[in-house]
Amino acid sequence: MKWLSHGLLLATAWLLAFQPCGMDWPQRWLGAQANLLPPLIVYAALSCGPGFMALLALAGGLWFDALSSNPPGCSSLPLLMVGVAVMRHREVILRKETFAQVTLGLAASAAVPVLQVLLLLTFGHEPLLGWSTLWMWLFMTLAGGFATPLLFWGLDHLLSAVTYPPADTGAYSTAREIVRGRR
Amino acid sequence: MLRKQHWWILGAAALAGLVMLGLPERAASRLKQGAAALFLPLFGLSQTTGRLAEQTGALAVPKSELLRENERLRQENQELKLRLHQAAEWWRENETLRRNLQWKSQSPWKMKLARVIGRDPANWWRAMHIDAGLADGLRPNYPVVTPDGLVGRLHECSDHRSLVVLLGDPKCRVAALVPEAQDSGMVLPGAAASWKNQFVELSYLSRQSELKPGQKVITSGLGGIFPPGIPIGYIADWRLVDGLYVEARVRVAVNFSALEEVWVLIP
Numbered sequence: 243m244k245w246l247s248h249g250l251l252l253a254t255a256w257l258l259a260f261q262p263c264g265m266d267w268p269q270r271w272l273g274a275q276a277n278l279l280p281p282l283i284v285y286a287a288l289s290c291g292p293g294f295m296a297l298l299a300l301a302g303g304l305w306f307d308a309l310s311s312n313p314p315g316c317s318s319l320p321l322l323m324v325g326v327a328v329m330r331h332r333e334v335i336l337r338k339e340t341f342a343q344v345t346l347g348l349a350a351s352a353a354v355p356v357l358q359v360l361l362l363l364t365f366g367h368e369p370l371l372g373w374s375t376l377w378m379w380l381f382m383t384l385a386g387g388f389a390t391p392l393l394f395w396g397l398d399h400l401l402s403a404v405t406y407p408p409a410d411t412g413a414y415s416t417a418r419e420i421v422r423g424r425r
Numbered sequence: 426m427l428r429k430q431h432w433w434i435l436g437a438a439a440l441a442g443l444v445m446l447g448l449p450e451r452a453a454s455r456l457k458q459g460a461a462a463l464f465l466p467l468f469g470l471s472q473t474t475g476r477l478a479e480q481t482g483a484l485a486v487p488k489s490e491l492l493r494e495n496e497r498l499r500q501e502n503q504e505l506k507l508r509l510h511q512a513a514e515w516w517r518e519n520e521t522l523r524r525n526l527q528w529k530s531q532s533p534w535k536m537k538l539a540r541v542i543g544r545d546p547a548n549w550w551r552a553m554h555i556d557a558g559l560a561d562g563l564r565p566n567y568p569v570v571t572p573d574g575l576v577g578r579l580h581e582c583s584d585h586r587s588l589v590v591l592l593g594d595p596k597c598r599v600a601a602l603v604p605e606a607q608d609s610g611m612v613l614p615g616a617a618a619s620w621k622n623q624f625v626e627l628s629y630l631s632r633q634s635e636l637k638p639g640q641k642v643i644t645s646g647l648g649g650i651f652p653p654g655i656p657i658g659y660i661a662d663w664r665l666v667d668g669l670y671v672e673a674r675v676r677v678a679v680n681f682s683a684l685e686e687v688w689v690l691i692p
């Protein structure tokens with residue numbers, strides 16, 4: 243069943259890469275587009291292995307770049323970097339806490355566009371930057387941050403529907419020691 | 426905790442990302458076209474949804490309004506027919522004069538109507554997708570216009586889809602003319618990305634330019650990509666740069682946020 247959940251995550255990345263391209267009303271009304279791939283990478287970094295997280299970052303980034311004027315790879319590397327950063331500390335992250343989800347979503351959504359622009363400038367491209375870029379960056383950060391708990395909730399429900407539930411351990415605690423015989 | 430084997434996997438993925446970034450333009454374009462082909466069903470779905478919404482909206486329009494609209498269009502049609510007859514006469518006269526003066530006649534541009542099917546998802550580019558491509562005879566660098574004025578040029582074309590870079594994008598530079606000031610310059614994206622892409626910068630105008638707000642800016646035809654005479658916008662304000670040349674802010678004629686259909690000019 244692991245392949246099914248991985249397939250669903252890849253399909254989600256495919257849809258999220260298309261979402262700002264096909265749904266342009268935030269651009270029309272607010273002058274900025276949100277990118278929900280960073281929250282998805284946060285989810286993958288907390289729930290999947292490093293191999294699949296890397297695949298998701300490469301595929302999601304490539305799909306995003308294929309729909310934009312970005313050179314290919316420009317979004318994959320920032321997503322991968324954010325994924326690795328989250329994965330390195332995932333033992334100490336309380337993934338079910340909404341506050342943790344929002345904080346991680348905000349940080350990832352803020353870091354990815356900055357890294358993308360830095361990569362573009364490093365490779366000699368001329369992205370359109372100005373004062374309005376600050377508003378766009380703020381919008382992307384906030385939209386990504388507040389979308390993260392929704393994405394976690396939706397994906398948790400979706401994946402739990404297609405995977406086996408964890409085995410029930412019952413009331414018996416493995417930490418309990420049964421001492422037999424007389425002392 | 427990440428093990429050594431995991432670091433190898435992540436390193437390989439990072440290397441793949443760097444290789445993609447360093448690909449030559451042609452290979453990068455092919456890779457992007459291959460990846461974008463996966464979105465054809467979504468583009469199709471988006472178009473169908475848009476058409477359905479339009480049809481549903483059309484059903485709700487009252488008959489009286491449709492009749493009024495029909496009458497207005499009939500009048501406009503008659504007016505345009507008269508103008509067409511007049512223009513045909515001018516065209517014939519122009520051709521005769523050209524022949525007499527032995528000037529090379531200009532071949533008229535063919536036009537292809539295309540529907541806007543998506544926007545560039547990245548905030549730092551000004552681009553959009555249209556539903557026509559190589560199969561419709563389109564090629565990169567063909568100009569894209571609306572009845573209001575210049576939109577941009579084709580940047581990447583696949584079989585049934587093309588990416589248009591809009592006026593104001595760093596990849597779309599246009600040689601422009603201010604006929605009333607009798608001066609020409611270059612339309613650039615500008616130092617600051619403007620809200621909703623309403624302004625572009627017209628740079629390298631001479632210091633003696635007699636600019637006034639509201640003066641029309643059109644394509645000059647220099648550069649060979651855009652035909653001359655297409656409206657770009659209107660002068661908003663201007664400033665002298667380092668005492669060397671004048672830079673004007675131009676309010677573009679086309680509302681890029683409301684674009685639904687565009688015309689591609691085919692030479």
